[in-house]
Structure formats: structure tokens, C-alpha cells
Amino acid sequence: MRDGLAPPGFIVCRETAAPIGDVRGAEDGELAQAHEAALRSRKPPVGDRASLLDVKIEMARRALQDCRLCPHECGVDRTAGGRGFCGVGPRAQIGAQMVHLGELPDLVPAYSVFLSGCTMRCVYCRKPDLLERPEEGEVLEPAAFAREVEEGAARGARTLKLLGGTPEPSVHALLQALRQLRTPLPLVWESTMFIAPQCLRLLRGVVDLFVANVRYGNDTCARELSGIDRYVTPAMEALREVSRWSDVTLRHLILPGHVECCTMPLAAMLEELLPDVELVLLDQYRPFWRAFEHPTLSRRLSDDERGAAIEAVSARKRLWRLSDLT
Numbered sequence: 001m002r003d004g005l006a007p008p009g010f011i012v013c014r015e016t017a018a019p020i021g022d023v024r025g026a027e028d029g030e031l032a033q034a035h036e037a038a039l040r041s042r043k044p045p046v047g048d049r050a051s052l053l054d055v056k057i058e059m060a061r062r063a064l065q066d067c068r069l070c071p072h073e074c075g076v077d078r079t080a081g082g083r084g085f086c087g088v089g090p091r092a093q094i095g096a097q098m099v100h101l102g103e104l105p106d107l108v109p110a111y112s113v114f115l116s117g118c119t120m121r122c123v124y125c126r127k128p129d130l131l132e133r134p135e136e137g138e139v140l141e142p143a144a145f146a147r148e149v150e151e152g153a154a155r156g157a158r159t160l161k162l163l164g165g166t167p168e169p170s171v172h173a174l175l176q177a178l179r180q181l182r183t184p185l186p187l188v189w190e191s192t193m194f195i196a197p198q199c200l201r202l203l204r205g206v207v208d209l210f211v212a213n214v215r216y217g218n219d220t221c222a223r224e225l226s227g228i229d230r231y232v233t234p235a236m237e238a239l240r241e242v243s244r245w246s247d248v249t250l251r252h253l254i255l256p257g258h259v260e261c262c263t264m265p266l267a268a269m270l271e272e273l274l275p276d277v278e279l280v281l282l283d284q285y286r287p288f289w290r291a292f293e294h295p296t297l298s299r300r301l302s303d304d305e306r307g308a309a310i311e312a313v314s315a316r317k318r319l320w321r322l323s324d325l326t
Ligand code: SF4
Pocket: 067, 068, 069, 070, 071, 072, 073, 074, 075, 076, 083, 084, 085, 086, 087, 088, 119, 168, 169
């Protein structure tokens, strides 16, 4: 992640001028051009000119009208109350937020925000309320949310960590909140990396670190266990893209009965894609939610499976370690 002296990405985006006059009145093409030009130039704003962050906020607002923020590409108009696979409507909602210590050591204390809604339906989900009832969370009001984050920073949080569910469906509200956030906390985006290019474009320059929870080594398991038609290609493409402009931490929860079909092929793919990025293997799987409906997932990881996963990963990936932190 950026060192302590460099400003977080959202601050840089807020302080970068976008070459466009009227953000709200601009055509989509003009907006996209201004976005790319601002990302390249990184010129500070002059007077009351729009910033790169303003352009991102407007692009995100428009994206909701035909939502394709994740590979489901539902195409629903969320501004009119439509809800797609993720269940998130026009507003983002929060299931829980707290200063959190049980984290990767570099990130703690983190101000962790669990956004409602998810683009996957993992049968072993530890927070199924976020995906079953996304409309029940606290509505994210940008100004109030920014104040809560600042209070979290005053209590010692060193990073702002956005997770869920998954944070992608809430990107529009999060960008608005970042416009108001005064405390320069590095932004950590935790995701399964099931993210579409449209959303990645909004996150570019804003996110300082992706914590990528890579799930499956093939689409059959993704379909069976997370209810999505395809996972591997979009996730690997998203990883390739974000690694061009953000720091990345790779994590993989070893699933019982899925070492050969998921952990092993993932190790091979990640070795090729990101050979110099450490892979954190998580071995603390416990059955939650609907895991008991799946014979292999209704138990904990065996010692043999843990050993096989470690052997497979250490043979392929130069950098890896085992962790029980979530
Ligand atoms: S973010 Fe939600 S509504 Fe948008 S494409 Fe993904 S699942 Fe569908």
C-alpha cells in the first residue's frame, strides 16, 4: 500500500482537475474522455472546476440507470427502484461498521464497513443477512457516513476498509461519501473480484489496496456453491486490471473437498498472473448458512487437505503464507 506520506487515492482524485465544464450536462462520451484525461494529467483543480472525483460520481450515478457494475450485467434501472441479482436498489445500505482489529496486520485498526447486498450467493456465507435482506441495512447518507468514518479515525482507525456482501453495487454512494471525507485514510476494497470493467473504471485511482478473496478454480464450482454462471475469467481479468494501478493482497479460503478443483488451479493461474504478489491461504473454514446442504462443506478442513493445499501452493507460488485472520 502507499506509504504513510502519499495521500490516499480518493484525495488525489478530489484534487485533480477534470477538463470538462458542466459535468451533469455532459454527454457520456465527453464524461469518459474527461475521466481518462484527468487520470493521465493529474493537474490540480483551478477555482471551482470539476474534479476527477466529481466526474466519477456522475459516471456512477448514470451507471445505475442500466446497471452493469458486475458481470451479471442485469441492466436494471436502479434509480427507478430496480434491483438486480445483488438486491441493492438506488441507495447503498450498511449492515455493520466498526473499528476492527481482526485483520491483516498492515491494515489494523481498520474502519470496516460491511455493505449490504452481494453479487454472489456463497452457500457458506458468514453474513447471509447482508445478501438475503439487503434492504434492511442502515441507509448510507454520504455526509453522515463521512462523519462516522472520521470518528472511527479519531478512535484509532488507520485505514478505511469497504467490504460486504461486496461493495461494488454501492460504489455510487461510496464515491459521494469520499467527496466529503476529510481524514486521509487509505482505502481498502475487499472483494471476490467479480467486478465488471465499468466498476473498475470508477475505482481506478480511488482504491489504494484491493484485498482480493479469490474463490474458485473453475466455473462449475462457482455455479454450484455461489450461484453464478462464470467466475474465473471475469475475476482473473479484474485482477489483471487492478494490479496495473493498485496494490493487491490475494487471499484464498481453502474449502473442504475443493483443494484439487479450486485451490490447485487457482495457484497455477495466480502464479502466472501475479507471480510477485503474496497469496494468503486461509484455513479456518467453518460451515455457515446453507453449507450443511453440501456434504463436503458441512465439515471443517482436514489436516490432509490443509497439507495438500499448502504443498500445491508452495510448489507454484513464490510468495505465500498461511493465516487464520479474516
Ligand atoms: S451490481 Fe447488482 S444490479 Fe448491478 S449488475 Fe451487478 S448484480 Fe446486477
